[in-house]
Amino acid sequence: MFGRRVLLADPDPDFRKSLKDVLQQHGYLVIAETEEGRSTLQAAFQHQPDIVLMEGELPGSRGLEIARIIDEHHLAPVVLITSRTNREILEEAKVSSILGFLIKPIEDFNIIPTLEVALATFKKLVRIEEENKKLKKKLEEQRLVEQAKRLLYEKKGFNEQLAHRYMQKVSMDRCCSLTKVAQLVINSLSK
Template structure:
């Protein structure tokens, strides 16, 4: 038993050592209880995190989050002035930061409701340090993956739209100027290079001019 506890202590020490080197991870803590806020601040600061905001209500939370652009938000589910889930939905709209929700053990209905919002982790009070650190790192990593996927999807949609524009412009050129498909594309390609603009922009100009 003692050997297992020693091993756990060693592993926790290694973990905390790594965390302490992670300077720059910015955290906002939103909790209506001043003792909880101070406790979280002391734990996180000691571990090397930067606490860039301590707030007690929903309105203040949003203000501090948008001003300080944290990497993660630790937020009580029952914030004064606004429910934590309501604040999380606003944060989601702006993709401001991942949210970790603090809940009581009996709030299972709230946890189920939170499954459809911008929540990247749950911590049941009282929170253990090890769970807190792990929740933060998992939330940040998951958030980055989602943002990356959204950016990739956006690029794919943009590429698809640009291809549609090029195909449409190419068809209009073939019809209006009696060009072959290859000639129409080469025409747009040359215009793109001569004007130093993307071919999709040339395609859009052609569509506008030939539709008149």
């Protein structure tokens, strides 16, 4: 928890100061403060905070567009701060990438648990996305190997076991991956 870097985006300087004081008391470091949409986005890219605490209706932005862009680039989790429980903002927050929601006036005891849960959820989501990318890559590699074996079967008369052994031998002889061999086989036999 200690040393987490926070981007604080709210048009009210007095609110930012009081929230910054609370955050600092709990070991958080406010690395940037902004009051409108464009500067919030710039600060998020420049400072790469651990978490963004952001007013739901920042001047210079429409709806939660800033939060969506921050999420799209996987910069940090966004916790929304709003002074009213506007149904439209709530609905937009539910379908966007908001990982926490605080309503002004904020009770000090609500801030830290909300931030910590948002951070933990964000880390889980990032890890799941990385695992998903790895699985997709592995499936694509397997698809290429199977396609190459099928071509060896159809064009060279190999059975499946012989095609696999052939590709393994080429892989060892050339010191390259089975996937690279599969791509070579596909390129040479697909003509």
